[in-house]
Amino acid sequence: MIYLTRKGEFAASHYYHNPAFTPEENQRVFGKCANMNGHGHNYVLEVTVKGEIDERTGFVVDLKELKDIMNREVVDAMDHRHLNKEVPEFASAIPTTENIAIVAWKRLQPHMKVAKLHRVRVYENADLFADFYGEE
Amino acid sequence: MKVHLTRRYHFAASHRLHLADCSDAENQRIYGKCNNPHGHGHNYAVEVTVSGPVDIATGMVCNLADLDGFSNKEIVERFDHTNLSMLPDFEGEVPTTERLCVKIYDIYKRSFKHAHLEKVRIEETAKNSFEYTGRA
Numbered sequence: 427m428i429y430l431t432r433k434g435e436f437a438a439s440h441y442y443h444n445p446a447f448t449p450e451e452n453q454r455v456f457g458k459c460a461n462m463n464g465h466g467h468n469y470v471l472e473v474t475v476k477g478e479i480d481e482r483t484g485f486v487v488d489l490k491e492l493k494d495i496m497n498r499e500v501v502d503a504m505d506h507r508h509l510n511k512e513v514p515e516f517a518s519a520i521p522t523t524e525n526i527a528i529v530a531w532k533r534l535q536p537h538m539k540v541a542k543l544h545r546v547r548v549y550e551n552a553d554l555f556a557d558f559y560g561e562e
Numbered sequence: 563m564k565v566h567l568t569r570r571y572h573f574a575a576s577h578r579l580h581l582a583d584c585s586d587a588e589n590q591r592i593y594g595k596c597n598n599p600h601g602h603g604h605n606y607a608v609e610v611t612v613s614g615p616v617d618i619a620t621g622m623v624c625n626l627a628d629l630d631g632f633s634n635k636e637i638v639e640r641f642d643h644t645n646l647s648m649l650p651d652f653e654g655e656v657p658t659t660e661r662l663c664v665k666i667y668d669i670y671k672r673s674f675k676h677a678h679l680e681k682v683r684i685e686e687t688a689k690n691s692f693e694y695t696g697r698a
């Protein structure tokens with residue numbers, strides 16, 4: 427078994443708001459992130475796949491293919507977007523770093539053929555990241 | 563759905579690696595430059611990883627305000643701009659980063675109740691890092 431990790435980057439805006447909360451609750455729970463004008467981050471997506479090395483090609487995964495899937499499903503879909511308003515999953519879920527990792531996993535997973543998805547890591551900034559390993 | 567969340571904190575501190583019951587020559591042999599009687603310092607980066615299910619209402623494993631509040635009070639303020647060799651935490655012990663890593667892990671384990679503690683990792687420099695996941 428070998429692991430391969432590829433990075434992608436996207437910049438996006440978001441805010442944290444739960445319509446079931448009162449304005450005071452939203453403010454208390456989400457603090458600065460509750461500002462309804464939104465704010466943004468430079469996100470880094472790190473996708474780790476695992477599998478056996480192909481005898482002939484020496485690859486665990488076709489990197490070009492992985493890159494295309496990551497770009498199509500996550501990077502291009504989120505880059506320079508407002509996550510709450512333009513990424514359908516976040517119409518009902520708060521676009522926290524945790525949830526972005528889960529959404530990225532769910533978007534990537536169906537397209538994995540040879541190599542298996544091992545981990546999706548999303549950095550909101552250099553000091554904060556979330557890891558999702560799938561539903562255990 | 564279980565997610566791992568990692569947050570990095572920074573503090574600067576000095577230390578001296580020295581065993582009182584060893585000769586100068588022996589201390590020099592074991593600790594080299596780190597035995598300098600005047601001490602020396604590092605910019606430490608502490609990475610704490612917690613895990614848990616993502617709360618549907620908040621999208622969070624744990625509120626960053628809780629994690630930051632705890633970490634700033636119990637870790638950053640406690641160690642920032644101190645001489646680790648002089649702290650009661652390290653009385654009778656050499657304040658290596660291995661030991662610092664275990665101490666910090668124990669502080670979270672004992673008192674941080676908002677999420678499950680997975681790991682503490684400390685970068686002493688960009689080249690040296692230490693990880694502790696609890697007693698095996």
Ligand SMILES: [Zn+2]
Binds near residue numbers: 466
């Ligand atoms: Zn944000």
